Amino acid sequence: MGFKSLLASLLLVPAATAQLTGHVGPTTALSAKQATICSVLDYGGAIGSADIGPAISSAFTNCVLKHSGSTLYVPAGNYQMQTWVTLSGGTKWAFRLDGLITRAATTGGNMIAIQNANDFEFYSANSAGGIQGLGYQARNAGPRLIRMVTSTNWSVHDLILVDSPEFHLVIQAGSNGEVYNMAIRGGNLGGSDGVDVWGTNHWIHDVEVTNRDECVTVKSPANNILVERIWCNQSGGSAIGSLSDGTAIEDIVYRNVYTNGGNQAFMIKSNLGSGYVRNVLFQNFISRGVAYGLNINQFWSSQTPGTGAGVQLSNITFQNWDGNVVDGVARPPIQLICADGAPCFDITLDNVNMWSQTNKAVVKCESAFGSGVSCIRSGSSHTSYAIVTQSATQPAGYTTPTTMAGDLTAGFATNAAIPTPTIPTSFFPGLAQISPLAKNK
Ligand SMILES: *[C@@H]1O[C@H](CO)[C@@H](O)[C@H](O)[C@H]1NC(C)=O
Ligand SMILES: *[C@@H]1O[C@H](CO)[C@@H](O)[C@H](O)[C@H]1NC(C)=O
Numbered sequence: 163m164g165f166k167s168l169l170a171s172l173l174l175v176p177a178a179t180a181q182l183t184g185h186v187g188p189t190t191a192l193s194a195k196q197a198t199i200c201s202v203l204d205y206g207g208a209i210g211s212a213d214i215g216p217a218i219s220s221a222f223t224n225c226v227l228k229h230s231g232s233t234l235y236v237p238a239g240n241y242q243m244q245t246w247v248t249l250s251g252g253t254k255w256a257f258r259l260d261g262l263i264t265r266a267a268t269t270g271g272n273m274i275a276i277q278n279a280n281d282f283e284f285y286s287a288n289s290a291g292g293i294q295g296l297g298y299q300a301r302n303a304g305p306r307l308i309r310m311v312t313s314t315n316w317s318v319h320d321l322i323l324v325d326s327p328e329f330h331l332v333i334q335a336g337s338n339g340e341v342y343n344m345a346i347r348g349g350n351l352g353g354s355d356g357v358d359v360w361g362t363n364h365w366i367h368d369v370e371v372t373n374r375d376e377c378v379t380v381k382s383p384a385n386n387i388l389v390e391r392i393w394c395n396q397s398g399g400s401a402i403g404s405l406s407d408g409t410a411i412e413d414i415v416y417r418n419v420y421t422n423g424g425n426q427a428f429m430i431k432s433n434l435g436s437g438y439v440r441n442v443l444f445q446n447f448i449s450r451g452v453a454y455g456l457n458i459n460q461f462w463s464s465q466t467p468g469t470g471a472g473v474q475l476s477n478i479t480f481q482n483w484d485g486n487v488v489d490g491v492a493r494p495p496i497q498l499i500c501a502d503g504a505p506c507f508d509i510t511l512d513n514v515n516m517w518s519q520t521n522k523a524v525v526k527c528e529s530a531f532g533s534g535v536s537c538i539r540s541g542s543s544h545t546s547y548a549i550v551t552q553s554a555t556q557p558a559g560y561t562t563p564t565t566m567a568g569d570l571t572a573g574f575a576t577n578a579a580i581p582t583p584t585i586p587t588s589f590f591p592g593l594a595q596i597s598p599l600a601k602n603k
């Protein structure tokens with residue numbers, strides 16, 4: 163590309179490339195994928211199958227891959243699954259999962275992995291399909307439920323994922339993905355991640371997660387990720403991390419995130435390491451009864467230290483937050499503990515009104531530069547400083563955070579089956595979902 167056209171293309175990039183950079187989701191409509199219906203019932207499966215895995219594989223290999231514009235169909239009904247599937251390389255296809263598949267083996271890996279798909283839609287038309295993982299029987303000793311691997315131009319929506327032995331939905335790299343209208347319910351303990359996402363240009367919205375680990379969490383490398391209308395219902399809370407060496411995360415927006423209970427309103431977590439997280443906006447957060455609130459911790463002891471001096475955080479804005487933590491002296495509503503080896507800068511708190519249910523709180527800062535909280539330092543020279551703890555007063559803009567009908571007061575039992583929920587139609591107080599449920603279309 164010549165200098166002039168390079169310049170022209172740079173000028174075409176909007177100044178605020180903070181979120182999506184182009185189209186997300188499948189390139190063609192569902193109607194373009196109806197030419198051939200590849201039903202598992204025609205490929206060795208039956209409602210009530212003890213192992214629907216081989217029929218899914220066969221329908222994919224012998225039908226989807228042979229007919230462009232096709233739909234792999236699992237009709238409504240109950241199925242068990244013992245053989246995990248990796249469906250690789252399909253183009254212009256859909257996976258319509260109207261049935262509920264229950265895990266019936268403890269093999270590791272992923273129950274359903276979609277790999278290198280292009281122009282792909284994974285959904286249930288009745289908004290009732292999904293996977294029951296019975297994780298309480300195989301805690302951290304079984305599969306993840308769904309993994310989208312290096313795919314492009316795709317969506318995953320209207321699926322219910324329950325009690326995975328490990329994580330529920332992993333978006334591994336790829337680009338132009340959209341995830342929406344999902345209900346995810348995991349056990350009330352660690353290792354039960356809701357959505358983990360990395361890659362380029364993904365939109366995650368209208369997702370409800372109940373668990374005790376990551377709600378919707380961005381991992382490295384990632385750029386141009388928009389996460390919005392997220393309901394963390396007694397969840398671990400959302401995060402960016404854990405981050406270590408070679409981190410590369412930029413142009414991320416989280417907005418309209420509601421967190422009821424759980425570990426944090428939001429956390430950026432690392433322990434030494436290298437690379438960067440920059441150009442991030444966290445807008446319109448409501449949280450109630452979380453352990454930690456706005457939490458940057460770059461000395462996070464649960465993570466093995468990286469070899470670098472610290473992941474560089476910069477240009478990170480927290481705007482319009484309302485919420486409370488359980489005990490603001492034990493665990494601050496705001497703490498910005500940045501890496502001494504890479505002090506964070508341009509950290510802006512704008513209208514952040516985080517308080518404590520005990521009516522007493524402290525704030526903590528270390529090696530943090532920016533504005534909007536008493537303990538942060540200003541100025542353009544960013545020299546590390548030791549942790550500062552200051553007592554805080556109730557922010558003038560604080561109001562007791564709103565609740566949502568259907569908030570949990572306790573997580574689900576870890577030694578019994580977790581009931582299969584329905585998918586909500588609102589995921590943030592006062593906001594309807596962006597796209598209607600498939601069953602209401
Ligand atoms: C994905 O879709 C975009 C248009 O939205 C298109 O430019 C791109 O080529 C598609 N990717 C592939 C691998 O076909
Ligand atoms: C800072 O990040 C915001 C997104 O939150 C972005 O719009 C802006 O361009 C960034 N500023 C700089 C100087 O990169």
Ligand SMILES: *[C@@H]1O[C@H](CO)[C@@H](O)[C@H](O)[C@H]1NC(C)=O
Binds near residue numbers: 568583
């Ligand atoms: C959130 O928790 C409430 C209370 O148990 C429950 O009714 C609701 O279904 C949960 N949301 C989901 C989708 O799991």
